[in-house]
Every structure is written in structure tokens, then in C-alpha cells.
Amino acid sequence: MSREGRRRADAERNIEAILDAALECFSEQPDASMTSIAQAAGVSRVTLYTHFPSREDLLGQVLDRAVSNAAVVLDAEALDEGTAVEALSRLIRSAWHILAGYRNLMTAASAVLSPRQVRGYHKVVLQRVERLIARGRDEGSFRTDLPQPWLVTVFYSLIHVAADEVGAGRLKQRDAADVLEATVLGALMSPATIGR
Incomplete structure (x- = not known):
């Protein structure tokens, strides 16, 4: 797999992890912070905001x-x-x-x-x-x-x-x-x- 392909695959995994974590976090706590969602997804806040600006x-x-x-x-x-x-x-x-x-x-x-x-x-x-x-x-x-x-x-x-x-x-x-x-x-x- 090319370096670009690996980056795309990593980005897709991060997006899935963020969405899974956000669904769980928001379902448990409606005011869950972006920081807590990033932590639950195992990604940095920078990564979270790269994919989801708000x-x-x-x-x-x-x-x-x-x-x-x-x-x-x-x-x-x-x-x-x-x-x-x-x-x-x-x-x-x-x-x-x-x-x-x-x-x-x-x-x-x-x-x-x-x-x-x-x-x-x-x-x-x-x-x-x-x-x-x-x-x-x-x-x-x-x-x-x-x-x-x-x-x-x-x-x-x-x-x-x-x-x-x-x-x-x-x-x-x-x-x-x-x-x-x-x-x-x-x-x-x-x-x-x-x-x-």
C-alpha cells in the first residue's frame, strides 16, 4: 500500500473511531466535550478537529x-x-x-x-x-x-x-x-x- 493509501486508511479509521466514541459519549452525556470524545476515540483533539471542525x-x-x-x-x-x-x-x-x-x-x-x-x-x-x-x-x-x-x-x-x-x-x-x-x-x- 502506498504512503497516501496508508494515510487515507488511517484517516478512515480515525473517523470511524471518532464517530463511534461520539455516539457513545453523547448517548451517555449530552454535554460531552470534544476533548472527552477525542480521548474516548484514542485520537488527539487536533485529529478530531481536522475531521470535524465543530x-x-x-x-x-x-x-x-x-x-x-x-x-x-x-x-x-x-x-x-x-x-x-x-x-x-x-x-x-x-x-x-x-x-x-x-x-x-x-x-x-x-x-x-x-x-x-x-x-x-x-x-x-x-x-x-x-x-x-x-x-x-x-x-x-x-x-x-x-x-x-x-x-x-x-x-x-x-x-x-x-x-x-x-x-x-x-x-x-x-x-x-x-x-x-x-x-x-x-x-x-x-x-x-x-x-x-
Whole structure:
């Protein structure tokens, strides 16, 4: 391997180590310092800043990684199987499990990124929600009296509010998935299907 090839391989290893360490550090402590992330990654601060010039840049890359990991987990849920209501119930529980693990990461992101930027990182997950809601509307299970983008926003907002409530101690972690599922389905279900 050429010297340039070795440098590129070293840089790639450093980037991976930094992203892995940052994901772990931010997930444990939302205000983790760049110094502590560099130490956890086994690189110098200079190396960290060479690849990620700001905390915002690093958080953006970490969010990309977290969302990609989430997409893999959600894809394993076979969201095309069963009714849209059944699939959405599975999605809510999986999404909650993922978000619960990344709650502090979202706190860190919210401190430096705008709400619009944070939501943008969720696009890959929200596309799955949008498809499920569209299928549920076609099946007659989900509301058609409200705009579909609003229903997606309801899902997104409720799952993040649940994380905030758990973090504030107003909702028990062990109850959150059940509460979230009941609330989201209650908000999305067509009035004609409630009580069937």
C-alpha cells in the first residue's frame, strides 16, 4: 500500500473511531466535550478537529449514523406485514426503544441544531411512518379528515415528547412504550374504527 493509501486508511479509521466514541459519549452525556470524545476515540483533539471542525459538524455526522442504525432496526420489523395498525404498533415500539437509547444524543443535538435540522435527520424514519399512515388510510384504519403530513408530525412530536417526559421523571421508562402506542394510535385512528 502506498504512503497516501496508508494515510487515507488511517484517516478512515480515525473517523470511524471518532464517530463511534461520539455516539457513545453523547448517548451517555449530552454535554460531552470534544476533548472527552477525542480521548474516548484514542485520537488527539487536533485529529478530531481536522475531521470535524465543530461540535455541530460532529453531531450532524453522529445523527446520520444513529438514524442509519435506526433504519436497519426498523427494516427488520417487516412493516409491510399485517395491517397498518399492527405494523404501526411494532414501529412505535421499535422507534421508542431506539429513541430511548439515543435520548441524550437528541438533547445534545437540540442544543446546537435548529428543530428543523433535527427533524431533517429523521427523514429516513419518517418516510416509513408516512408510508404506513398512507396504507392505514387506504385500509380505512387511519384518519382521512386531517392532512397526512400533520399525522406524521403528530407521530414525530409524540415520540419526542415521551422522551422528554421520561427524562423529566414524569413518565416511567417501563410505561413509556405502552403510553406512547396508546396515544399515537388514538390520535391516528379513524373515528369510525375506534371501539371496533
